[in-house]
Amino acid sequence: MVHETLGTLHGFSDNKPQHVEAHVPASKTAPQILVIDDEPALQKAMFKILKDENCKIAFAGNGLEGLTHIEKEKPDLIFLDLRMPGLDGFGFLEKLNIKPEDPYHVVVITGHGDDKEVERSFELGVNFFLRKPLSLIEVRCLARRCLEMKANERELRAHRSSLEKKVVERTQALINQVRFQQNLIDSIPVPVYFKDNNLRYLGCNRSFAESLGSSKEQIIGKTEPEITGAKLASIHEQQDQRLLKTSLTISYEVSCGYPDGTEHDLIIFKSIFFNNDGKIGGIIGTNLDITERNKAQVKAELHAEELKNTNTALRVLLKQINENKTEMETRVLDNFTRLVNPYLDLLEENLAHTRQLEYVRVIQENIKKITSSFSVNLSSSYLNLSPREIQVADLVRQGRSNKDAANILSISVNAVEFHRNNLRKKLGLQNKKINLRTYLLTMQ
Numbered sequence: 001m002v003h004e005t006l007g008t009l010h011g012f013s014d015n016k017p018q019h020v021e022a023h024v025p026a027s028k029t030a031p032q033i034l035v036i037d038d039e040p041a042l043q044k045a046m047f048k049i050l051k052d053e054n055c056k057i058a059f060a061g062n063g064l065e066g067l068t069h070i071e072k073e074k075p076d077l078i079f080l081d082l083r084m085p086g087l088d089g090f091g092f093l094e095k096l097n098i099k100p101e102d103p104y105h106v107v108v109i110t111g112h113g114d115d116k117e118v119e120r121s122f123e124l125g126v127n128f129f130l131r132k133p134l135s136l137i138e139v140r141c142l143a144r145r146c147l148e149m150k151a152n153e154r155e156l157r158a159h160r161s162s163l164e165k166k167v168v169e170r171t172q173a174l175i176n177q178v179r180f181q182q183n184l185i186d187s188i189p190v191p192v193y194f195k196d197n198n199l200r201y202l203g204c205n206r207s208f209a210e211s212l213g214s215s216k217e218q219i220i221g222k223t224e225p226e227i228t229g230a231k232l233a234s235i236h237e238q239q240d241q242r243l244l245k246t247s248l249t250i251s252y253e254v255s256c257g258y259p260d261g262t263e264h265d266l267i268i269f270k271s272i273f274f275n276n277d278g279k280i281g282g283i284i285g286t287n288l289d290i291t292e293r294n295k296a297q298v299k300a301e302l303h304a305e306e307l308k309n310t311n312t313a314l315r316v317l318l319k320q321i322n323e324n325k326t327e328m329e330t331r332v333l334d335n336f337t338r339l340v341n342p343y344l345d346l347l348e349e350n351l352a353h354t355r356q357l358e359y360v361r362v363i364q365e366n367i368k369k370i371t372s373s374f375s376v377n378l379s380s381s382y383l384n385l386s387p388r389e390i391q392v393a394d395l396v397r398q399g400r401s402n403k404d405a406a407n408i409l410s411i412s413v414n415a416v417e418f419h420r421n422n423l424r425k426k427l428g429l430q431n432k433k434i435n436l437r438t439y440l441l442t443m444q
Contacts, residue, residue: 032075033057033147034059034060035058036078036081037059049143050143055076062092067096080106081110082121096125098125101157190207190288192284192286196282202282212228249269391409
C-alpha cells in the first residue's frame with residue numbers, strides 16, 4: 001500500500017507476483033536495485049518510485065528467487081518484504097548472511113512488523129527498516145542515500161585497497177632499506193652501534209655484538225650497565241652525557257675484557273645524529289682496537305731502551321779502549337825514553353860523520369813521530385801515499401829544506417820536489433795558497 005494511486009504498468013499483472021527486470025533507461029554502469037516482494041501492487045509502486053533514478057530495477061516474488069538473482073549478479077540495493085510465501089524475508093536474510101563488505105544495502109519493507117521483527121532484522125544485518133504504507137519521497141530518498149553510501153563504500157574500499165597496496169610496497173621498501181643498511185654496517189669490520197637519547201641501544205653491527213659475546217637481539221633496548229661492567233659503563237655514560245650536552249665528536253681510550261678472556265685497548269669514537277625535525281636523535285659510535293698497536297709501541301720502547309743500554313755499554317767500552325790506548329802509548333813512550341833515547345844520545349855524541357849524524361837525528365824524530373798521532377793520521381787518512389811520500393812529508397813537517405831531505409834520503413833535490421808536488425795533489429792543495437808544512441802540522 002502506498003500513498004499514491006498507481007496505474008497499471010507494462011510488464012506487471014494485477015494478480016501474479018513478478019520476477020522480471022524492468023526496462024528502465026540506464027547506463028551500463030548504473031546501479032541495480034532488487035525488490036523482493038510477492039505483492040504486484042508494491043512492485044508497481046516501487047517501479048514508479050525508482051524508474052527515474054537512472055538505475056536498473058529487478059523484482060523477485062520470494063526469498064528463493066531473490067537468492068537466485070543475487071547468485072547471477074550483485075545488486076547495489078535490496079528492498080525486502082518479510083512476509084512472503086515459500087522462503088520468507090527472515091529465511092532469506094539467514095541464508096544471505098549479510099556482511100559489512102557486501103556490495104549492497106538491505107532495506108526491509110513490511111506492514112506487519114513489530115519491534116521484535118525490527119530488532120531481529122537489524123541483528124541479521126539489515127541496514128534500514130520501512131513500514132507500510134510507504135511514502136514515495138521516503139523510498140526515493142532512502143534509495144538514493146543507500147546507493148550513494150554503497151558508491152562511497154566502494155570508492156573508500158578501492159582507496160583503502162590502493163593505500164594498503166602502497167603501505168605494503170612502502171613497508172617492503174623500508175624493510176629492504178633497513179636490511180640493506182644492516183648488511184652495510186655488518187660488513188664493517190670494526191664495531192658500530194647507536195643509542196637513543198636515553199642511552200638505550202637502538203642497533204649495532206655483527207662485529208660489536210661479537211665483541212660483547214651477545215646477539216643483536218640481546219643488546220637492542222638495553223642500557224650500558226646491562227651489557228658491560230659497572231666501571232666501564234660509568235665511563236661510557238659520563239662520555240655520552242657530555243656528548244649530548246656539547247654536540248661535539250669525542251674520542252677516548254678504555255681497556256676492556258672480551259668474552260674469550262683477552263684484554264683489549266680501545267679508542268672510542270662517538271658523535272650525535274639528528275632526526276628529520278633537526279633535533280638530536282641519539283649517539284652513534286665505533287670502537288677501534290689498538291691492542292696490537294700498543295703492544296708494538298711497548299715493544300719499540302723496550303727495544304729503544306735496549307739500544308740505549310747498548311750504546312751506554314759501547315761508550316763505556318770505547319772509553320776503556322781509549323784509556324787503554326793512552327796507557328799503552330804512555331808506556332811505549334816511557335820505554336823509548338828509558339831504553340832507546342839514552343843510547344841514541346850517546347851515539348850522536350860519538351859520531352863525527354855528518355851524514356851518519358843526520359841519520360841519528362832522523363831516527364830521533366821518527367821515534368817522536370811514533371809516539372805522536374801524525375804518522376797514524378797521515379797513513380790512515382791518505383792510504384794512497386807511497387812510503388817515500390810519507391818520508392818526504394815527515395821531513396817537510398820537521399822544517400827540513402829540499403836539499404836537507406835529498407841528503408837524508410840519498411835522492412836528488414828534483415826527486416824531493418817531485419814528491420812534494422805529489423803530496424800537494426793528493427792532499428788537495430794544488431793551486432791553493434796553503435803552505436805544505438803548515439798543513440802537515442795541523443795533522444798532529
